[in-house]
Amino acid sequence: MSKTSSIHPCDLCASRKLSMLSDLTEEQACNISDNKNMISHRKGQVLYYEESKPQGVFCVNEGVIKIFKTASNGKEQIMHLSKKGDLLGYSALLGEENYTNSAMVIEDAKICFIPKETFLKALVSNGPFFRRLTKALSHEIGVMEEKLVDASQKSIRERLAYLLLQLANSYGLDGAGPQQIDVVLSREEIASLIGTATESVIRLLSEFKKDKLIELKGKKIVVLNKEGLVKLSDFYA
DSSP: OOEEEOOOOGGGOTTGGGSGGGGOOHHHHHHHHHHOEEEEEOTTOEEEOTTOOOOEEEEEEEEEEEEEEEOTTSOEEEEEEEOTTOEESHHHHHTTOOOSSEEEEEEEEEEEEEEHHHHHHHHHTOHHHHHHHHHHHHHHHHHHHHHHHHHHHSOHHHHHHHHHHHHHHHHBOOSSSSEEBOSOOOHHHHHHHHTSOHHHHHHHHHHHHHTTSEEEETTEEEESOHHHHHHHHOTTO
């Protein structure tokens, strides 16, 4: 069950400095604070569905969200994971289109919903914010192109090694030595992220463990040898 709380000023939000909303003026931040809602979501809840119409944007305050598409056979393809500070749903909103993907909470989250008119008002009145959003859209296109190349030219082993490095960089616990990835993903979700079968992920994780690249602690993964994963993931080396 979701729980709504509208009292969470943007100027006091720790995640704001990590997001594109950091470019807002004090007046704009106050306007968003007055019109947004912060909602606590439990794991498994859906923020929006593919083909539904956007009514605003979502800013992640806490938690992890998976962005995915569903094939005609019902199988999920995870596009990417979103974390604290990320802004969701703005590309569909700006394009005046329905969502091309769905968003689901995979770790309990607190998410601010900013209504369409409030978001657009801030966008058109703030040049740096507009430029940052445009840059983010261009970056998304570049990332998708890179994924298409990886899917056709990189082996599953290389794609998995690269994914583990990305997860360690985004969700790894700080500290010297082994780095635990502080987000729980099922083997099915990992397989979906790199576009392969679950059985292949299970086998490769076992091989990575045997080669002392990683350690498995229950459902969590600990990166033991980052340099080894870098070497393994570098297709062009």
